[in-house]
Amino acid sequence: MIRIDNVAVSYGTPPRPVLEAIDLRIEEGEFVCVLGQTGCGKSTLLRLVLGCEQPQTGRILVDGREHRQPDRTRGYVPQKYSLFPDKTVLDNITFGPEVSEFSLFGRLTPSFYRRRREFREEAFEYLRRTGLRKEDARKYPDQLSGGMQQRVAIAQALMTRPRILLMDEAFSALDPGTRKDMQRLIRELWRATGTTILFVTHNTQEALRLGTRVIVLAKESPDQGSRVMLDLSVPEPCHESDLPHLVHRLESVSEGTRPEVGQAPRFAGPFRISPAC
């Protein structure tokens, strides 16, 4: 579904590599967590899949097509500024279907108001599913807590039924309790909707709790771009007792200490690890 072929990105003059030789295949229905330290190029990877940027080498195919700009097939939930501050919660959620079906002037026709009623009913359904109350619908984003804002952002993104959902540190600004709730929520929604999710995070535990697959991006040396250092299939459910061990292992890879270079993977059983380099 998403195919990343030998992609490299560098910024600035002289060019400083950010990503290097990234090769990935992501299948329909996967929940992929991209893990890496701050500044290693996770958001850049996401922007490439969105189509905001083009890679300097290689190509990115989504459903067999290269995309030059973001569009409806790929939903997006960023960490900050995820909602339109000038619109109420309800208008934020119905924004997607409204702009998809009606142009600026199409809004002047009576059929728009008929359709909008339907959109609103659907929006309330999504509000309920993301755990918000009906009364919240009329509030403006900055009257909501960070967690509630992200719930709305998820509802907003799901309204247009994207096949792929891209989330960039979507829960990183939340306190631990809220974060756990949100992780449960997104996991449920993923199971219910079957959306392919690409979830960027720098939190190892979060990656392991959420993903069916965890990809670790890291640099081998400071003057190189990040590569896929580890590509891990996570069994379901990932046992809490396995977490500390895995966290340690993944963090050492992502920090570049890699104590097990050359060793065979020490995980037994359900984990499949394919060091990518």
Add this chain to the structure above:
Amino acid sequence: MSAGFLLIHAKPGRTWTTLLSWTLFALGIALYFYVSQARHRDNPEDRVMPTVTQMARGMFDAALKPAEDDEAQAPATTFTQRFLGSMLWKDTKATSRRFFYSMLLLIPAVLLGLHMGLFPYVGAFFLRFVLFFDKIVALSLLPILFIAFGIDELAKIMLIVIGVTPTIILDTFNLTRAVPAEQTVKAFTLGAGDFDVAYRVVLKQIAPRVLNSIRLNLKAVMLFLFAGEMIASTDGLAYRIALLRRHMGMDVIIPYVLWVAMLLFLVDFGMRLLNRQLHPWFRES
């Protein structure tokens, strides 16, 4: 009372704050009266600092006596009719009309700034030129304008446009650029097209800030408007002030200045209310 008077941590009470905030007004007025009276004692014919009664009479004439060229008409009777036939009203109307047209011309300026900020080709086409234009001292163009456009309304309105629009364009441009990229990306992923993004996401978001920027530039609009009126006009508030200067008509000039200040204050206040009404989500930071 641990934090002392005049320190950062001082906490003046409400009464004190109110009292202090009016002190300079009271002092100014008192000083004026004192000096004015002293001057009138020396020279009863003094025209530089008219007394309150003189100013009241001057203003009364301006506001309720028919303007010179209307004298032939039937005499007005009611208060409103007399006010509507007066010099003050005529001047205010003329100035307001020019002011209103200049405000209308700021709308395309805002839209241009928006498009420059969003569409790279539009930005590439206009930005350098607007930056250059912004540095031209508009008043230095005054003679050129009067030569090119004649001395009628067009020249005066062009002066305001040249003086103020570059600022508004650049301000809108910067505000547009300051909208987080996440917002436009999100809009596109929700199915929005370019114009949805421009008008329904970005413009709506920056609208209250643009309005505030226009409020800050009201002074500049008035400055250019007055410059134009003083130099080439046959009516308008500034024309009157300039005309009365020749006769040393301070008894009308001073009330006129206060009248202009009050009008400008009301416009600004109205725009602030409008801003709050239209954008309840906006919190001034």
